[in-house]
Every structure is written in structure tokens, then in C-alpha cells.
Amino acid sequence: MERMDAVVVGAGLAGLTCAYRLACEGMQVLVLERGDHPGSKNVTGGRIYLRPLRPYLPELWDKAPLERQVTKEVITMMSAGAAFTAQFTSDKFREHSYTILRSRFDKWLGERVVERGGFIVPQRRVTDLLREDGRIAGVVSEGEEIPAHVVVAADGALSLLAEQAGLRGPLAPRHAAVALKEVIKLTPPVIEERFGLSPGEGAAHLFFGAITEGVFGGGFLYTNQETVSLGLVLGIDSFLRHPAARETHAIFEAFKGRREIAPLIKGGELVEYSAHLIPEGGNKPVRQPYTDGFLVAGDAAGLALNMGITVRGMEFAMASGYLAAQTVKQAKEKGDYSATTLAAYATLLKESFVLKDMETFRRSLDVLENPRMTGFYPAWVCKVMEDVFWIGEGPKQRVSFTIWKGIRQGLFNLRAIKDLLRLRRI
């Protein structure tokens, strides 16, 4: 087989964006995807923020299959029997972030790649890297060798290829969370009425507290055009440290059954159940995302920020795919695909919002992972609110007194003050 300029492994956001850019530059690119079509194996929450991406891909968005633009942000803190919800809307939140469903979105993006002259071969699992004289020189897919000047591993959170290339070890529990998700069908008018939205508008609703039963994580609900995405994220390391925690699916069912959730999905038809890993790469993106003839992008490179209740990975995947393509283009111009040339990729990433944001939020996971963040504090907020709203048999204290008492009891201790100071790291 003729040597391609680049073989991209994985038709997710990172791989497709890379292939799209390469095809736009007139380079020969082949994408190998193990699923039936791009997107058929992919899961997100989720919402994508377009603003960081527009400078890279200004032309892409007008016809993109975006679900709803998020105009409403909702956060609910939950104790075992109570919940406190804060809701935020702003006129500024226009064309800011959009909910998406990946099976549809990635398929569409794949069509854009093909339109530009890129090749995508679905139902192809890459099993090995092809090596010549010690350098990576292509891939092996079910016994067939496919030579290429560069291999771009965009094979997702587990990235068995980055592992084979020696750029990282197996994914450790500390660096991964498991997400369970249901897609529930309602009708657009019901969604709009239930969530207080105008047509085309959407809500992002995050939940944390007692629902994860002590395990680090949180819940989410995103409104799509005619479905809602409901999910639960659990840190694997934290899950392992809670040997008494129930099965993940049982925790999810209990979450769904909560009084605060059940009415939001009432009458809906469950149309899909999925599960996926999220890299908690916040602390640890792959140190060196390149080697001779090889680049790694997106989740595979650990480029995702899991802040427990909100995840950013899609913009990072697309931007890193784009920058990988820029690097391959430079390498082709030089006629040199060695690590020395491909190292430019690391610099491009560092100069972009991708690694800048990763660095800014690097330590936020440590703060959020504090068990009191999902345990004590949500419960404390709920208790204070309960006291404020409660009218019992006897005389009631002044509201200001009740709140003050709550603050004194909950926050006037060394531990809480330390936690408060640590919040500056978020």
C-alpha cells in the first residue's frame, strides 16, 4: 500500500478535526475507525463551547448539528433528603455553548472530512503500530499493514496506542472517572415548558452532593432538541476507596429516582444507555505527546478537565487535533517526520488555550476531590436552608440569626477555613 501522509486512528472529535485540517491543506489522510461510522462509539455529556474554537475553525459551525444553545445554567446541591438549587441566566450567554449528541455530530463532521478529500474507513480496529528502524511508520489493522509518514493517535481516553508508543502507562484509577448516561426522549414543547426555555434554547443542570453516595463525582442533565441527556460521573479511584459503595448502576438508578430528578424526565422514553470513561487528566496530560512519526491528540493525550461536575474535553480534542494537523503540515514541508520536528506540536499546544487552561485548572481537582465538597458542604447548605424555611410549633428565630448560627456551626472551624482558602486554587 502507498504511504499516506498521515493515518489518523479514531474518528472522534480530535481525529476528525485533524483529518479535516489535513484534507483542507490538500494532504493525503486516512482515518481508521473501529465503529460502524464516526461517532458510533462516542459519548459525551455534554456541551461544547464554541468561542475557543472559532479562531481555529471559523467556517464549520453554521450547519453543524448542534442541539440547543445553553442559556440557562443550573446547579443543585443535594443532601440525603433535601436540595438547594441555584439558577443563572444571562443575556451574554448567546452562541456561547451548545448541547450535542456525538453519534450525530461526529457523523456529520466525518462527512465534512470526506467532502474535503479525506478518507475514512469505518469498522477498522487498529491493533498495533508498524515500526521501521525503530520509528513508528504506520499502523496494523487486523493483520493488514498501513504505512504512513505520521500516525495521529486520537483513540480516546484509554488510548491503547499512546501506551504502545511508550508515551504513557496504562490509565490509572486516579486519572479516570466512569460516566453512565441515559438519553431520554421527550418532545421539544415539553422540554421547553419543563425547563422554562424558548425554542432552540437549552439548559445545563449539574448536581452534586449525596447522590454520589460519598464517591467523588456528580450528576448532569443537558437538554437536547428532543431528548435530554442524564448522567452520573464517578471517580474510579474514589469509587475503589469506598468498598461499601453500591454498584455504579444502582447509584445511578437512585439518582434518577430522586424527587428533584424524576419530574424532569417524567413521561420520557429511554432510548439509549451508554457508559464511557472521562480522563481526569487535569493533573496529568501526557508529558510528551509526540515521538518519531507519531502524535497523540484529544482524550488520548489526557487533554480533558474533569472538574467533577463539569467536564471540558471537546474543545481540547478539536483544538489539539487541529494543532496536530498543523504540525504534520510543517513536517511534510520539511520532509522530516522525526521527533525533533514533531516537537513543534508540544509548543503549539502550550501556546494555545488547551494547555493554558489545563495549567490554570491543574490543581482544582485536588480541591474538588476533597470528600467534604461532595459530602459535608452540600448537606450543610441544605440544612441551613431547611432551618430558614421551616416553621415549627414553637417560636421561630429571626432569619439572620438562623443563617448566622448555620455559618458559625458549619464554617467557623479550622478545617472549613482551610477548605475556603484552598478554594482559591479552583
Place this chain on the structure above:
Amino acid sequence: MNPAEKLTLDIFKNDQESHIIIRQEICRRCAIKPCLRICPGGLYSLNEETQEILVEFAGCLECGSCRVACPDGALEWRYPRGGFGVQYRYG
């Protein structure tokens, strides 16, 4: 709804051969057996008689959690062959 019922809503294209191989001799020494609790599909079980760990690979959502959570590297976990396994319509 239990996970088995939920899995019937998904599209699976099943291969004959399992993409998850379990080394039972390692499982026997594993005290906490997190695979039994972490799998979103509830696909792992312990056969009380033989004390063997079983996985119903045909319902696998390919999340990889069992691979990450298994403390002793008892799993030889691969993606199913191209074109097989779960195919999401929404994702």
C-alpha cells in the same frame, strides 16, 4: 429499571469471541473484586460454586472501567473487532 433491561435498548453487533479475557488465578486472590460493582452494565458475576468471575461480554458498553479498576491486571481487555460491539445512535 435494571441494567439488563436498559441494555436491550442499545444496538449490539456480537462477535463470537470475547474481547475480555479473565485470568481466574489472579481473581482468586482478589479480595474486593471491584469489577462486580463498577461495571455500568452489571455484566460481571461470581459463580459461587466454581468461584470463577464471569463477564457477559455481549452487553459490554466498551467503557473500559473494569480494565482501569481491576487492581491486579487480571483482565486482558481489548476493543471488540472493527464493526462489532455496541453502536450508539445518540452517544
